[in-house]
Amino acid sequence: MHRPRPAAGLSLAAIVVVGVLSSWGSGAAVADPESGGTLYVDHDIRCSDSGTGTQSLPFCTVQAAADVAEPGDTVRILGDPLSPYTAPVTVTRSGTSDEPITFSGAPLPPTRLAAVLAAPASAPALTLKGVHDVRVESLTFSDQHHGDVVAVTGSGHVTLDRLTVTNSAPTVPVTGTAIGVDGTSSDVTVSRNSVYPNTAYGVRVAPGAARVTVTTNVILTQQQGGIAVSGATDTDVTGNTVFAPCASAISLDGASSGVVENNVAAFVGNGSQQTGACQAPTAPLYAVSADSASRVTADYNAVTHQQSSTAPARTEYAWAGTSYPSSGAFRDGTGQGAHDLDGITAGLAAPSEHSPLIDSADATAPGALDTDQEGHARVDDLLVANTGNGTGHPDRGALERQDTLTVSADDDPAPTKGLAPLGVSLKTDATSAWGAALAYSVDFGDGSDPATGTPGTPVAHTYTTPGRYTTRITVTEPDGTTAERSYAGVTAGTPAPPAAALSVAPETSGGQVDAGSARFTVPAPADPWEVAYRTLDYSDGTHDNLGSATLATHQYPAPGTYTATLTQTDLLGRTTTAGTVFHSADAFVAVTPQHDSKRTIAAHGVLNLSAATLRADAGGVDAAQLQLVTSDAKASGTLTLYAHGTTRPGTAATAFEPGRTTTAVTTVKVTPTGSVDLYNGSSGAVTVDVATVGLQSHAQYADTYHPATPVRLLDTRTGTGATRSPVGGGHSVTLTVGGTHGVPTTARALVLNVTATTTKASGNLTVATHGTGDSAVTGPCWTTGQTVTTQVVIPVRDGKVVLRNASKASANLVADLAGWYGGTTAGGAEFRPVTPVRVLDTRTGTGTGKVARIAAHGTVKIKVVGAHGVPATGVSAVDLNLTVPAPSGSGYLVAHPDGVARPGVYSLSFTKGHTAAGRALVKVGADGEVDLYNAGTVPVDVYADLVGDDLVFPAG
Known part of the structure; x- marks a missing residue:
């Protein structure tokens, strides 16, 4: 079905809105993706400017x-x-006539929106500099600074198609140009673009171009001119619609030559007072200078306005220095514009029915062009007589x-579902407005x-x-216009x-492990197309x-055993079910030990430890591992640790007595608040003294525990794990655990039973992560002659821990492994660079076995696979740097896989007397060779350096 057009007679503000809703400047890319590769740019996701631009x-940047x-x-x-994208882009690489380089902002439907390039204050958003055979299409440019936006300099065979330049209209005089072509450029096509009122000129062509x-552009309200051509030869201005209340719609001066046809210049009112935003409100809509008049042909143009009066509201033409208020006066005075209207x-929308423009x-x-600015075909309106020229x-x-x-919308098949074989019937009552x-x-x-x-x-x-x-x-009328409806x-x-x-x-x-997180897989059934939707009940409320998704993840709110149930409904409304059991549990979160609280508890008193104190106030913590150090006891007793708000159990976390310091590690379940x-x-x-040494969580990426058959790691009495000698007071011993005994x-953390024995004075020891203070x-804390053991949990980063005797006298130290926390990590690689090596000279x-240039229209084969470290x-491709030193003529090289027809491509172009170099990422032939073909007319020297190879995934 054809998209409806906006009605005529809209205000400027409404016209701008209509333009946005009509998607001026948007559309699908037309370049053939099979003729070359596709490079992707997207800074809204994980990206890298040092990669190869895969999807x-x-x-991250267009420049890359x-x-x-x-x-x-x-x-x-x-x-x-x-x-x-806020960085300016300069394009300096060229395509060929058969294989242009295309820059496309057309989104990838249906998930992505159109990209926007923002013009900075210092430079155009996009500059095409000294290039040829480049196409830029379907991009939107934001111009907050009202400066130059797209600039073509020193370039040829360039197409700018379906671009949109937009931002708020300026309220002061500005000088920028939305799309500019400089005087050293040629063979440039500016087509089907949308330029909103934010610059001085919509399209500007400089002297010498x-x-x-x-052709076929829509340009709104520029301060100095819609389309301005100065001193350019063979310039054709065709089929544009220019809204020009503030300046000339189309002007040619400076001895320009060309054709001005099929354009519509639209204006509002009888001229407006000059303001900063409206620089030339009385300028003629079409202006051709005296030095250009004999070189320009104008016909089939039109002037429209939005008043009910048919009288012209301002001078329509200025030709060779003479003003003409109407098309008739222009025709009589110049002989031009025989068919002007x-x-x-009319407004800026498509012509209303029965308009003379049709x-x-x-x-x-x-x-x-065969299509209009929105991509619609040029068609014959059956309600309007044909008064134009040609077919x-x-x-x-x-x-x-x-x-x-x-x-x-009711033209659907009936019935729409049932068991096969299924008979349906369909008819349409489609109509044509014409x-x-x-x-x-x-x-x-x-x-x-x-x-x-x-x-x-x-x-x-x-x-x-x-x-x-x-x-x-598909409904079709005789001229080929179609409309479709799908069900x-x-x-x-x-x-x-x-x-x-x-x-x-x-x-x-x-x-x-992402503790408490379950990954559910729904295997595809024999007939997956028949599934309408699926509902997964996690059994936690x-x-x-x-829908038809085959994967789902779910975070359970607490440890427990859950039976999840999948209910699958097909397109005919029939249901089937399946179930599975998931055990949600905690994983260990290692923390840097520190003393969280040191308080004196009165006899039979209770000390409340908050979640923040225990560092258990986030991340689904269900339990904490705490180290308790008691001192200054006034009487013997025990400590009981339990979740706040629950009944105190008859258990003890640690025992203490007067005159001694004790150390213990214990685990306590916490409330939802910790x-x-x-x-x-x-x-x-x-x-x-309370220290948190670990947390147990059902909602964090954390470690699992690996219990070990207890094994002795350190015994200074026998020399196990260290020198056979007591550890002196104030001294330490470093113990290597990682890489031994299955650890x-x-x-990430060790669980050790640490013992001090043959102690010569009271004291204690500390256990620390190696390399950090x-x-x-x-x-354990001890008194003289006491042997004492304490279990500790300590983070480890390089497999080592440090035991320090904090006593004033020596003691023998013993450490036994109880277990460890952690896991394993798997990884891999895909791309293999090589040390750069010359494979051809x-x-x-080198590479050919003889000293000889590549003859004109000659080919050399380079063996790359199985050589030079490849x-x-x-191997699917090799990455080469090609160089042609000081050629005696001009031409180009073609690099391609051996054994296939030589493609019509340019791998490296060279000019007489100028060394040329460039990269060629070349697919290799079935025999492991690539070919280099000299398409020039003179023999040339070539050398090629290999910098990398692409391996089939997975590599190795």
Whole structure:
């Protein structure tokens, strides 16, 4: 169905809105993606400017892609209009006539929006500098500074198509140009662009430019001129619509030459007072200077306005220094504009029905396009007489009036579902606003030949094979205008519904477990197309509607055993179910030990420890591992640790007595807020120092525990793990654990039983993470001659811990392994660079075996696979740097896989007397060779350096 056009008679503000809603400057890319590679740019996702611009790892900046684009490549620029690209872009690499380089901002439907390039204050947003055979299309430019936006300098064979330049209109005089072509450029096409009122000029062509075509653009309210051509030869200005209340719509001066045809200049009011935003409100709409008049042909142009009066509101033409108020006066005075029109009421939308602009343009005008600014075909309006020239019947201006073909929303097959074989019937009552005779065809989507008919006549079809089918009805009128309606919902079902299946596994990443997180997999059934949607009940009071998704993750709110149930509904409404069990549990979060609280608890008193104190106030913590150090006890007793708000159990976390310091590690369950209580069961007060040494969480990436058969790691009495000698007071011993006794070097925390014996004076020891001074726990505390053991939990980063005797006298130290926390990590690689190596040098015979240049139209073969460090198998391409030193003539090289027809590409162009160098990423032939072909007319020396090879994934 044709998209409706906005009505005539809109205000400027409404016109701008209409332009946005009509997607001026947007559209799908037209470059053939098969002719070259595709480089992706997207700074809204994970990206890298040092990569190769794949869709999974795109470039972050447009410049990075522009710097490596090769002939035939398409640079796809993706993004979000709310996050524009702010760096200026300069394109300096060229394509070829057969394989241009294309920069496209067309989004990848349906998930991405159009990208926006923001023009900085210091430079244009995009500059094409000294290039040829480059196409830029479907990009939007934001211009807050009202400066130059797109600049073509010293370039040729360049196309700027379907660009949009937009921002708020300036309120002060500005000097910028939305799209500019400098005087050293030629063969430039500026087509189907949308320029909003934010610069001084919409399109500006500078003196010296040649063969510039400005066609089918929509340009709104520029301060100094819509389309301004000065001193340019063979410039064709064709089929544009320029809204020009503040300046000339189209002007040519400075001895310019060319054709001005099929344009529409629109204005509002009888002229307006000059302001900062409206610099030349009385300027003629069409202006051709005296030195250009004899070189310019003008015809089939129009002047429109938005008043009901048909009288011209301002001078329409200035030709060779003489003003003409109307098209008739212009025709009589100059002999030009024989078919020009004025006195027309129209807006910037497509012409309203019966407008004189319809079917009245010159189809043979230079630069005339077969489609309008929005991509619609030029068609014959059957309600309007054809008064133009040539075939095709185009309308004047950039927008073409379209027939309205109406296909009812009720034109769907019936019935839409049932068991196969399924018979359906479909008819349409489609109509044409122009009264055209219509025919229709129906593609039933099952590979059968389309059925045809005329509106009002039904067609029938039987689906014999089960499946889900899309019917597409296409209505066509004689001039080829079509409208379509699709129905993606015909279901010919299988005899039985698809079986449901469900499995579950814990989430892991980087060798850690995402505790409490379940990854559910829904295997595809035998007939996945038949699934309408799936509902997964997690049995914790929540569920997800999966639709037809095959994966789902869920974070459980607490440890426990859960039976999840999948209910699968097919397109015919039949259901099947499947279930699986998931055990949600905690994983260990290692923390840097530190003393969190030191308080004295009165006899039979309770100390409340908050979540913040224990560092257990986030991340789904269900339990804490605490170290308790007691001192200054007034009487013997025990401490009981329990979750706040629960009944105090009859248990003890540690025992203490007067005159001694004790150390213990214990685990305590916490409340959802992390708060715990510590009860002193003694008849006297005691001082307690509390340190958190670990947390247990069901909602964090954390470690699992690996218990070990206890093994002795350190014994200074026997020399196990250290020197056979007591550790002196104030001295320490470093113990290596990682990489021994089954403990990997990647372990994140150790659980050790630490003992002090043959002590010569009272004291204690500390256990610290090696290489850091802020991660230590208190080990056993002892009195003279006492042997004492304490279990400690200590983070480890390099597999080592340090035990320090804090006593004033020596003691023997013993450490036994109880277990460790951690996991394993797997990784891999895909791309293999090589040490740069010369694989070809015609000057020395390297790579060819003889000293000889590559003859004109000659080829050399380079053996790369199985040589120069490149593997003998699995290589798909090589990365070469090619150099042609001081050639005696001009030409180019073609690098391609051996054994296939030489492609028509340019791998490296060279000019007489100038050394040329460049990169060639070349696919290798089946025999492991690449070919270099000299397309020039003189022999040349060439050398090639190998810098890398691409290996088939997975490598090795």
